[in-house]
Amino acid sequence: GESVGLHLPTLSVQEGDNSIINCAYSNSASDYFIWYKQESGKGPQFIIDIRSNMDKRQGQRVTVLLNKTVKHLSLQIAATQPGDSAVYFCAENARGADGLTFGKGTHLIIQP
Amino acid sequence: DTGVSQDPRHKITKRGQNVTFRCDPISEHNRLYWYRQTLGQGPEFLTYFQNEAQLEKSRLLSDRFSAERPKGSFSTLEIQRTEQGDSAMYLCASSSQQGAISDEKLFFGSGTQLSVL
Numbered sequence: 109g110e111s112v113g114l115h116l117p118t119l120s121v122q123e124g125d126n127s128i129i130n131c132a133y134s135n136s137a138s139d140y141f142i143w144y145k146q147e148s149g150k151g152p153q154f155i156i157d158i159r160s161n162m163d164k165r166q167g168q169r170v171t172v173l174l175n176k177t178v179k180h181l182s183l184q185i186a187a188t189q190p191g192d193s194a195v196y197f198c199a200e201n202a203r204g205a206d207g208l209t210f211g212k213g214t215h216l217i218i219q220p
Numbered sequence: 221d222t223g224v225s226q227d228p229r230h231k232i233t234k235r236g237q238n239v240t241f242r243c244d245p246i247s248e249h250n251r252l253y254w255y256r257q258t259l260g261q262g263p264e265f266l267t268y269f270q271n272e273a274q275l276e277k278s279r280l281l282s283d284r285f286s287a288e289r290p291k292g293s294f295s296t297l298e299i300q301r302t303e304q305g306d307s308a309m310y311l312c313a314s315s316s317q318q319g320a321i322s323d324e325k326l327f328f329g330s331g332t333q334l335s336v337l
Contacts, residue, residue, distance in 0.1 A: 140324050151224070151311050151328035152263065197262050201324045207253055207276070208326060210262030 120217040127188045129214045131181040131198035138200040142208065143172060143183045145194045152197060155183070185216075193218045222246060224329035226312050232335045233302055240298045241332045245314030252295050253326060254287055255311040256280065263311055263328075269295060270317060302336045309333050 121127045133141070139160040144152035158165045158172045158181075165172050171184040181198050195215050199208040225244040233239050245252045250271050255263035266285070267277045271292040281287075284302075289295040299306055310333075313326035 142325060144328075149330070149333075151313075151330045154325055154327065157325055199262070207265045207268055208324070209265070212260070212262050 117212070118215045118217060120219055121188050122219050123188060123190060125188055127183075127185040127192070127216060129183045129185075129196050129198075129216065131183075131211055133179050133181060133198075133200050133211075135200060135202050135209075136179070137202040140201040141172070141174060141181050142199050142201075143170075144197045144199065144210075145192075146197065146213070147194045155196075188216075188218055190218050190220075192216060224312055224314055224327055226310075226329035226332050228332055229330065230333045230335075232337065234337050235304060236301055238298065238300045239302055239334065240296055241310055241312075241334075242294060242296050243312030243329060244294045245312070246327055247293075249314035249316045249327070250292065251315045251317050252289055253313040253315070254295070254297050255313065255328075257309040257311055257331070258307075266297075299334075302334075304336045307334055307336045 142157040143155040145155050146152045156167045156170050156172045158174050163174050169186045173182045185192055193216060195213040197210050197213045199210045201208050224246060227242045231239055253268040254266040256266055257263045264280060265278050266281050267287050268275060269289040272289050284300045287295060287297045309331040311328055311331045313328045315326050
């Protein structure tokens, strides 16, 4: 079936480096994508979103890139800090659907 | 705190018992969602309400599960005759949909962690 998935279950980066978390999706009807950050024992927290009519969107220290040709989504975190340690999920919403479909998550580990 | 609130944060129960969770969404949000999350997995959609109407239910929502939102504000999720496989984090989220304009961004609560012994 169609699903949202992530390439790596764990990503380890040095503090201060940039992080890139990738996500592949297969539902061509998806027109809205969103990244969440989830810390241990907490609910998912919104980071940034993007619609399918865009290929890049920037926030504070974060950038989301969307490549519809290869159905690929990425989250870039600049100057990674210890507080960025968490599990990151991408999620999609297909046109006309209700609610979000989540991938499995990438655990981002920050090395001092 | 004006975020999504869930109660209780943790629930331990014995197999076969009934449990009920409560969710208070962001006050101006008319859509309320329930998700389930197991360890190492992303949240899985269970059901959602627009105001007091339950508009969609996942096939994950067995007959033992029932959700209500009687006044279009808070919601409850009840699990009857709990099984060990029900152990998970139950997440509530809310969003706003006004007319044809839908904000697909969901705001999540901290969840209720259920452990069935």
